[in-house]
Amino acid sequence: MNTEITSFNSTFFEYLCGFIWFDQDKLEALMKRYPIGATEQGESIFWHINAENKITNGHIITMDSETGKVYDDSWYYQDGRPTCMFGEHLLGAFPSQTVALVTDELTAAVMSCFPTPYIWLAIEKDNVTSSDLLPLKGRSVVVFPNKGECNKWEECLRQIPNLNVHVSDVMENSQGDCHNIAQMVLSQQPLRPTEEEAALMRMVDANPNIALLVKALNLEVVGVSSIDEDAMKPISKSEVKTEPPPQIEDDEAMKSFLMAQEKRWNGRNPECHKCSRSHEGINGTYCDELHQYVEYGKGDCGR
Structure with a gap:
C-alpha cells in the first residue's frame, strides 16, 4: 500500500475545511503537531510517534468527508514495536502542561486546534492498563470519555496507582447525538458557505x-x-x-x-x-x- 507520511489530501482535512474555523494557518499548525498521512484512496493515517520521535504504527481511518462519520479503520506498520499513545511525542516539549486524554486520534487532533490548556493525546484501547499510561506518570491528566463511558473509565483508573487523573463528565451532560467532545465542539462551529x-x-x-x-x-x-x-x-x-x-x-x-x-x-x-x-x-x-x-x-x- 502506497502512503504519504504527511498529506493534506485526505478525507479528514477535507472534512475540516468544511468549517470556517479551520483556516490554512490552523491546518498547517495541526500537521506540525501530529504528522497525518494519507493513502492513495484518500484515507487518513494518524501516525503514533513515541518519545524518541519514531513511528510505532499508524491508524488508518475511512471517513465521510462531508459528515465526519467513520466507516472503517485498520492499522498500518505494526512490526512488533510496542505501540504508544497518539501524540506521545509531544510530552517532552511540554513537560508541565496538563494532558487531555481521549479515546481516538481524530478527537485529539480536532480538539488541539481550539484554545485549551491541554496537550491532547489519544489511546486506542478498550482495556487500559498502568503500563499503557506510564508515560503520563507525575502529570496532571484529564480524561474526556465518550458519551456513556464515564463509569467505565473511572473504574479502570481506580486500579492504576500514583496517577493524578480527573475524569470529565462533560459528555454525559451534553444534549443531542454527539458521541465525543470533538463532535460536540464541531456542532457549534459555523460551516463554510458553499x-x-x-x-x-x-x-x-x-x-x-x-x-x-x-x-x-x-x-x-x-x-x-x-x-x-x-x-x-x-x-x-x-x-x-x-x-x-x-x-x-x-x-x-x-x-x-x-x-x-x-x-x-x-x-x-x-x-x-x-x-x-x-x-x-x-x-x-x-x-x-x-x-x-x-x-x-x-x-x-x-x-
Whole structure:
C-alpha cells in the first residue's frame, strides 16, 4: 500500500475545511503537531510517534468527508514495536502542561486546534492498563470519555496507582447525538458557505434588499455561472425600456416583501424612504444628503 507520511489530501482535512474555523494557518499548525498521512484512496493515517520521535504504527481511518462519520479503520506498520499513545511525542516539549486524554486520534487532533490548556493525546484501547499510561506518570491528566463511558473509565483508573487523573463528565451532560467532545465542539462551529451561498452573500452585501426578496419569495440559489463580459458593459439610455412596471397588487409574496422593507426604514421623516436622496442600507435609512445613516428621531436633513 502506497502512503504519504504527511498529506493534506485526505478525507479528514477535507472534512475540516468544511468549517470556517479551520483556516490554512490552523491546518498547517495541526500537521506540525501530529504528522497525518494519507493513502492513495484518500484515507487518513494518524501516525503514533513515541518519545524518541519514531513511528510505532499508524491508524488508518475511512471517513465521510462531508459528515465526519467513520466507516472503517485498520492499522498500518505494526512490526512488533510496542505501540504508544497518539501524540506521545509531544510530552517532552511540554513537560508541565496538563494532558487531555481521549479515546481516538481524530478527537485529539480536532480538539488541539481550539484554545485549551491541554496537550491532547489519544489511546486506542478498550482495556487500559498502568503500563499503557506510564508515560503520563507525575502529570496532571484529564480524561474526556465518550458519551456513556464515564463509569467505565473511572473504574479502570481506580486500579492504576500514583496517577493524578480527573475524569470529565462533560459528555454525559451534553444534549443531542454527539458521541465525543470533538463532535460536540464541531456542532457549534459555523460551516463554510458553499459556492452558491457565497454568491448569495456577495449579492446581499451589494444590495441588502435581495435578502428580503429571497426570504419573501422563498428563493434558493441552485447554481453559479460565469458572467458574460458583454453583460457587464454599460447600458445606454436608449437601450433602457420605459414600460411601466407590472402591477403587483395581487402578488402576496411581493406585498410581504414590501411590508418587511417598510419596517426597516427608521428615518426621522416617515417619508425618507421615498426621498430621492436616501436609500435603504443594512442599518436602516442612509441619507445621501448627510452622508450617514439616519436613526429614528435624529439627523433631519431638512428636505
